[in-house]
Amino acid sequence: MRVGIVTSVRLLAEAMTRALAARPRPISLTVASSLEELHMLARPPVSVQLGIIDTTQSFDLEPIRAFHRTLPDLPLVALGLVEGEAEVVAHGSAGFCAYVRREDGLERLCGTIEDAIDGRLRCSPEIAAAMMRGLFRSPAIPPSRQAATARAALTSREQEVARLVSRALSNKEIARELRLSESTVKQHVHSILGKLGVATRGQLARSIYEDFGSDAALARTMP
Known part of the structure; x- marks a missing residue:
C-alpha cells in the first residue's frame, strides 16, 4: 500500500515511515509538507492510495474541503483527532472518511488505513449516531x-x-x-x-x- 502524510513534525514522519514499512503487510509512507505536495503524490509515478493529515497542527478545514473536491476518490484520514461529536462531524463534512485518535497506537492506525482504503469506517456506536445527527442537521x-x-x-x-x-x-x-x-x-x-x-x-x-x-x-x- 502507498500512503501519503501531511505533517510538519519530522520525528513523527520518520517514526511512522519506519514502523509502517516493518509491518507484515508493509505500508509505504511518503511525507508531504503541504496539501499541494499531497496532491502531487496522488498522481503517477507515486500514486498514493490514501492521504493522512496530521490534525494536531491545527489545520484549517476549508483548504482540506477544497482539496477533497479536487480529489474526491482519495480517502483522507485525520491523525490525532480528539474524538468528540463536533470534531468528528466537522472533519467528516470537510472530506475525511476516517480518523485515528491521539491515544491510539500503531495497530489502530494500520487497521484504520486498511479499512479506509477498503471503504470502511472504524468508530464507536456513539460517534456513528453523532455523524447521523450531523447529516440530518446539514442538508x-x-x-x-x-x-x-x-x-x-x-x-x-x-x-x-x-x-x-x-x-x-x-x-x-x-x-x-x-x-x-x-x-x-x-x-x-x-x-x-x-x-x-x-x-x-x-x-x-x-x-x-x-x-x-x-x-x-x-x-x-x-x-
Missing part, C-alpha cells in the same frame, strides 16, 4: 446558506459565548463575564462548534471574525 444546500442557517440556529446565549470565544477568552473568563458556571460555558461551546461545523475554538473565532468582523456586528444579529 445539501450551498455552503454560504449553510453558514447563515447555522448562525441563525445559535441561541442568544450561544451568540454571547461565541462573541467572547472570538476574543480569545477562556471558559473560566467567559463564565465570570456572563455569570455562569464553567461547565455550562463548556456545554455552550460544544453546542456552538457542532452548529457551526467547526472543530476548534480557533476555527470558531475565525468564523465569527470572517462573518461579522467585530463584536458590534455580531451584537446586531442578537435578538
Whole structure:
C-alpha cells in the first residue's frame, strides 16, 4: 500500500515511515509538507492510495474541503483527532472518511488505513449516531446558506459565548463575564462548534471574525 502524510513534525514522519514499512503487510509512507505536495503524490509515478493529515497542527478545514473536491476518490484520514461529536462531524463534512485518535497506537492506525482504503469506517456506536445527527442537521444546500442557517440556529446565549470565544477568552473568563458556571460555558461551546461545523475554538473565532468582523456586528444579529 502507498500512503501519503501531511505533517510538519519530522520525528513523527520518520517514526511512522519506519514502523509502517516493518509491518507484515508493509505500508509505504511518503511525507508531504503541504496539501499541494499531497496532491502531487496522488498522481503517477507515486500514486498514493490514501492521504493522512496530521490534525494536531491545527489545520484549517476549508483548504482540506477544497482539496477533497479536487480529489474526491482519495480517502483522507485525520491523525490525532480528539474524538468528540463536533470534531468528528466537522472533519467528516470537510472530506475525511476516517480518523485515528491521539491515544491510539500503531495497530489502530494500520487497521484504520486498511479499512479506509477498503471503504470502511472504524468508530464507536456513539460517534456513528453523532455523524447521523450531523447529516440530518446539514442538508445539501450551498455552503454560504449553510453558514447563515447555522448562525441563525445559535441561541442568544450561544451568540454571547461565541462573541467572547472570538476574543480569545477562556471558559473560566467567559463564565465570570456572563455569570455562569464553567461547565455550562463548556456545554455552550460544544453546542456552538457542532452548529457551526467547526472543530476548534480557533476555527470558531475565525468564523465569527470572517462573518461579522467585530463584536458590534455580531451584537446586531442578537435578538
